[in-house]
Amino acid sequence: MNLTLKIWRQKDASSKGAMVEYKVTDISEHMSFLEMMDVLNEQLINTGEAPVAFDHDCREGICGMCSMYINGQAHGPDRGVTTCQLHMRSFKDGDVITIEPFRAAAFPVIKDLVVDRTSFDRIQHAGGYISVNTSGNTQDANAIPISKHAADEAMDAAVCIGCGACVATCKNSSAMLFVGAKVSQYALLPQGQVEAPDRVKNMVAQMDLEGFGNCTNTGACEIECPKGISLDTIARMNRELMKANI
Amino acid sequence: MATLDSKVPEGPIKDKWTNYKNHIELVNPANKRHIDVIVVGTGLAGGSAAATLAELGYNVKAFAYQDSPRRAHSIAAQGGINASKNYMGDGDSDYRLFYDTVKGGDYRSREANVYRLAEVSGNIIDQCVAQGVPFARDYGGLLDNRSFGGVLVSRTFYAKGQTGQQLLLGAYSAMNRQIARGKIEMFNRHEMLDVVKIDGKARGIIARNLITGELERHSAHAVVIATGGYGNVYFLSTNAMGSNVTAAWKVHKRGAFFANPCFTQIHPTCIPRSGDYQSKLTLMSESLRNDGRIWVPAKLEDAKAIQEGRLKPTQIPEEDRDYYLERRYPAFGNLVPRDVASRAAKERCDAGYGVNATGEAVYLDFASAIERYGKEQAKLKGLNNPSKEEIIKLGQDIIKAKYGNLFQMYEKIVAENPYETPMMIYPATHYTMGGVWVDYNLMTTVPGLYCIGEANFSDHGANRLGASALMQGLADGYFVLPYTIGDYLADDIQTGKIPTNTPEFDAVENEVKERIEFFVNNKGSKSVDYFHKKLGKIMWDKVGMSRNEKGLKEAMAEIKALREEFWKDVNVPGNANEMNAELEKAGRVADFLELGELFAKDALTRNESCGGHFREESVELEGEQKGEAKRNDEEYAFVSAWEYKGEPADAVLHKEHLEFNDIELKQRSYK
Ligand SMILES: Cc1cc2nc3c(=O)[nH]c(=O)nc-3n(C[C@H](O)[C@H](O)[C@H](O)COP(=O)(O)OP(=O)(O)OC[C@H]3O[C@@H](n4cnc5c(N)ncnc54)[C@H](O)[C@@H]3O)c2cc1C
Numbered sequence: 018m019n020l021t022l023k024i025w026r027q028k029d030a031s032s033k034g035a036m037v038e039y040k041v042t043d044i045s046e047h048m049s050f051l052e053m054m055d056v057l058n059e060q061l062i063n064t065g066e067a068p069v070a071f072d073h074d075c076r077e078g079i080c081g082m083c084s085m086y087i088n089g090q091a092h093g094p095d096r097g098v099t100t101c102q103l104h105m106r107s108f109k110d111g112d113v114i115t116i117e118p119f120r121a122a123a124f125p126v127i128k129d130l131v132v133d134r135t136s137f138d139r140i141q142h143a144g145g146y147i148s149v150n151t152s153g154n155t156q157d158a159n160a161i162p163i164s165k166h167a168a169d170e171a172m173d174a175a176v177c178i179g180c181g182a183c184v185a186t187c188k189n190s191s192a193m194l195f196v197g198a199k200v201s202q203y204a205l206l207p208q209g210q211v212e213a214p215d216r217v218k219n220m221v222a223q224m225d226l227e228g229f230g231n232c233t234n235t236g237a238c239e240i241e242c243p244k245g246i247s248l249d250t251i252a253r254m255n256r257e258l259m260k261a262n263i
Numbered sequence: 264m265a266t267l268d269s270k271v272p273e274g275p276i277k278d279k280w281t282n283y284k285n286h287i288e289l290v291n292p293a294n295k296r297h298i299d300v301i302v303v304g305t306g307l308a309g310g311s312a313a314a315t316l317a318e319l320g321y322n323v324k325a326f327a328y329q330d331s332p333r334r335a336h337s338i339a340a341q342g343g344i345n346a347s348k349n350y351m352g353d354g355d356s357d358y359r360l361f362y363d364t365v366k367g368g369d370y371r372s373r374e375a376n377v378y379r380l381a382e383v384s385g386n387i388i389d390q391c392v393a394q395g396v397p398f399a400r401d402y403g404g405l406l407d408n409r410s411f412g413g414v415l416v417s418r419t420f421y422a423k424g425q426t427g428q429q430l431l432l433g434a435y436s437a438m439n440r441q442i443a444r445g446k447i448e449m450f451n452r453h454e455m456l457d458v459v460k461i462d463g464k465a466r467g468i469i470a471r472n473l474i475t476g477e478l479e480r481h482s483a484h485a486v487v488i489a490t491g492g493y494g495n496v497y498f499l500s501t502n503a504m505g506s507n508v509t510a511a512w513k514v515h516k517r518g519a520f521f522a523n524p525c526f527t528q529i530h531p532t533c534i535p536r537s538g539d540y541q542s543k544l545t546l547m548s549e550s551l552r553n554d555g556r557i558w559v560p561a562k563l564e565d566a567k568a569i570q571e572g573r574l575k576p577t578q579i580p581e582e583d584r585d586y587y588l589e590r591r592y593p594a595f596g597n598l599v600p601r602d603v604a605s606r607a608a609k610e611r612c613d614a615g616y617g618v619n620a621t622g623e624a625v626y627l628d629f630a631s632a633i634e635r636y637g638k639e640q641a642k643l644k645g646l647n648n649p650s651k652e653e654i655i656k657l658g659q660d661i662i663k664a665k666y667g668n669l670f671q672m673y674e675k676i677v678a679e680n681p682y683e684t685p686m687m688i689y690p691a692t693h694y695t696m697g698g699v700w701v702d703y704n705l706m707t708t709v710p711g712l713y714c715i716g717e718a719n720f721s722d723h724g725a726n727r728l729g730a731s732a733l734m735q736g737l738a739d740g741y742f743v744l745p746y747t748i749g750d751y752l753a754d755d756i757q758t759g760k761i762p763t764n765t766p767e768f769d770a771v772e773n774e775v776k777e778r779i780e781f782f783v784n785n786k787g788s789k790s791v792d793y794f795h796k797k798l799g800k801i802m803w804d805k806v807g808m809s810r811n812e813k814g815l816k817e818a819m820a821e822i823k824a825l826r827e828e829f830w831k832d833v834n835v836p837g838n839a840n841e842m843n844a845e846l847e848k849a850g851r852v853a854d855f856l857e858l859g860e861l862f863a864k865d866a867l868t869r870n871e872s873c874g875g876h877f878r879e880e881s882v883e884l885e886g887e888q889k890g891e892a893k894r895n896d897e898e899y900a901f902v903s904a905w906e907y908k909g910e911p912a913d914a915v916l917h918k919e920h921l922e923f924n925d926i927e928l929k930q931r932s933y934k
């Protein structure tokens with residue numbers, strides 16, 4: 018395939034960015050989207066131009082690093098995948114593809130397509146943990162049985178990869194799906210219940226401080242989430258917050 | 264120069280760790296506040312170590328090249344983590360886990376370390392559950408287990424196919440708690456580029472801020488390397504793209520011995536390479552081999568037609584298929600260990616029977632399992648005379664329940680439906696058992712410099728059993744290092760802050776700076792990837808699954824020549840004082856180009872087949888094992904620890920002799 022790419026180029030956080038057009042040729046439909054970007058970068062390096070900076074690491078859809086806004090969608094047109102799992106067979110010869118960084122006030126651009134998502138980490142520092150000592154004196158793991166149903170549900174929330182697609186796709190740049198997933202995992206397990214009220218209050222407060230918007234129940238986040246995190250987690254977070262406040 | 268002292272405590276193996284803990288020096292909690300520790304890497308090993316050291320009261324500075332500790336490569340582990348809990352009541356014990364691990368590693372690991380690993384394994388599960396790791400549960404609410412590759416008990420704990428992710432998130436949450444308390448200072452997007460020694464002791468590092476390009480000096484009373492494995496020396500592997508050897512290699516150059524570099528695990532069930540553009544390989548869980556049958560066409564002309572797309576696998580009749588594992592290893596069939604399965608696949612593909620366009624793939628076929636399950640279901644459901652379609656549908660449902668997510672992942676990548684046409688698989692590099700040499704304390708040959716997790720060499724011998732790497736990373740980080748490092752730091756309570764404005768820091772920073780400046784000013788004609796791919800090909804062809812003296816010597820010479828070309832002709836665009844991914848890669852590939860040669864040299868000196876390493880000169884010549892790998896305990900029951908002397912070819916070999924007092928050495932047999 019031959020393609021035209023329109024890519025957001027921005028030298029660093031303080032420079033102004035712009036869309037720049039590139040052509041790539043001989044793209045195989047078996048390539049992943051990031052491999053197509055590798056081809057472009059190899060071409061740019063060989064012609065003395067600066068390659069496009071983008072985040073990636075695992076290339077198997079689990080680390081949550083890769084973050085691109087492709088043709089107006091977080092992680093591109095395919096459902097339930099990250100950018101590294103998106104394959105070029107989702108495109109056709111002659112396509113024009115627009116590639117932008119995830120945009121949100123709480124995710125400032127670092128360079129080209131690389132954004133700073135440490136606001137997610139700071140929300141976790143505010144309470145995304147169970148206060149248990151790590152020095153090996155915990156009680157036997159089977160001492161507190163957990164129903165299979167609760168464990169499975171906690172797992173469904175825990176699979177969030179922290180990619181930020183939910184934020185990027187939300188018209189309010191809300192982080193509620195991410196925070197909802199984190200709060201849900203702990204809310205569903207017996208461990209750490211004593212600090213549950215503080216946990217949800219602190220995490221939500223930090224989320225607001227970071228400049229994420231509010232949820233208006235549009236549901237775009239759930240559709241774009243590569244891990245299928247459900248809107249129910251947002252409802253659960255709101256319930257937990259209400260409980261904590263009374 | 265340092266000599267090898269493994270510092271294994273005296274006494275019976277069962278009591279060594281307890282006795283050791285009872286006799287080491289402790290640091291008073293009030294004094295821990297005056298001690299700084301640097302942890303490089305925040306995967307399972309580094310993350311758990313950082314959290315625990317901070318919990319104990321030390322000031323921790325943690326470094327990772329990703330933007331968050333939660334994204335370390337450990338996140339990708341799928342299958343599970345072993346622990347000798349015996350929750351299943353099937354006779355598991357610390358001794359059995361110890362025995363299986365030593366035997367699985369083909370008797371090339373250190374007994375005392377492995378026993379300790381088994382001993383603390385149960386604690387890991389308790390710890391992780393307390394942190395909220397959602398392990399699979401049975402209907403009674405208790406923890407569920409599954410069994411894994413070649414063991415007779417069910418001791419693998421798992422969280423769906425995302426065990427590594429959940430364990431890492433557990434360690435990350437423990438870190439978050441300490442970051443919030445101010446006990447861990449986290450440096451994301453920072454790469455350690457060298458270690459600084461003062462009076463022979465590790466006292467700090469030089470790190471590059473990957474956003475601004477600035478070089479930073481960080482000092483501490485001890486430095487812990489937890490930077491993972493070096494499988495990317497092959498270019499294509501199942502590792503994350505950024506996984507590298509830089510930290511381990513730099514400490515090697517500053518005096519830490521590098522052990523068993525040639526011990527690499529090759530995993531048989533990965534999605535094959537489809538073309539030259541490919542950037543990495545994806546692992547398919549080994550559990551698939553429980554139901555899949557592996558075959559290639561029996562006739563060369565059929566293989567050729569398949570490679571050219573003229574024939575489909577489903578058109579090849581049963582009698583024209585070669586189920587080569589079932590043919591060669593009737594007792595184990597498709598379930599032979601990883602190394603045997605990998606080598607057999609390569610042998611068939613090298614002979615021309617490969618089944619994809621590149622000729623590097625074999626089939627993993629579920630058709631007979633689907634039919635078998637379908638018939639069973641039809642009986643269970645009381646269907647009389649079910650049609651073939653009904654049977655297949657019922658069988659597919661069972662396969663879906665067992666492996667649905669894997670089949671879906673395969674279909675996404677390859678765009679073929681594995682329920683209807685056999686999967687294609689091929690071996691790929693997956694894990695490195697070699698690494699920085701450490702003693703029982705996990706300290707390297709440089710005082711104050713520790714190494715944990717996949718980056719060290721100690722526990723897996725020549726082969727790694729499934730579900731044991733996660734266990735080792737967490738054992739080291741949560742339960743071993745936090746004790747052993749105290750013994751060393753007890754002498755440092757009076758030292759005070761280590762200054763960074765010293766000649767030692769100046770010198771190392773200058774070296775780092777010169778190298779970076781060289782890269783951005785060189786303006787050669789070839790990209791970093793060009794060299795990395797070339798290195799990978801030499802490694803795979805000549806230092807891969809099977810090796811011989813001639814090939815290894817060629818590899819050493821070719822890698823040396825490639826390294827010379829790299830330093831003349833590499834092209835790194837952009838500047839040093841900005842985010843520059845090509846510059847990061849250049850530094851990593853430069854180190855791989857040195858490690859690769861030592862790797863080949865190590866393989867050359869080991870004239871035996873052991874673990875996954877098949878030395879063509881060392882095969883059984885007679886008997887029922889004829890043609891199979893032959894280990895040589897008389898001459899090779901030792902750890903190869905290499906001392907840096909400039910060029911990799913000049914490295915000096917030190918041997919740590921391995922003693923097996925609690926386990927009898929036996930050859931493996933899978934016939
Ligand atoms: C696909 C796959 C599946 C697997 N499945 C299993 C399984 O089911 N069970 C099992 O037991 N094992 C499994 N393994 C193996 C296991 O995942 C790894 O061995 C283990 O996670 C390694 O952990 P680690 O903490 O040592 O290193 P890593 O997780 O690799 O962490 C390395 C850390 O070091 C940092 N780093 C590296 N270099 C530098 C530097 N120079 N400066 C600063 N930071 C640096 C990185 O940022 C990262 O934080 C699997 C491996 C793969 C590839």
Ligand code: SF4
Pocket residue numbers: 176177178179180181182183184194195198238241242243244245246
């Ligand atoms: S909720 Fe989904 S979209 Fe949002 S960060 Fe988690 S995985 Fe990504």
Ligand code: FES
Pocket residue numbers: 072073074075076077078079080081082083099100101102
């Ligand atoms: S690179 Fe890890 S999720 Fe895409």
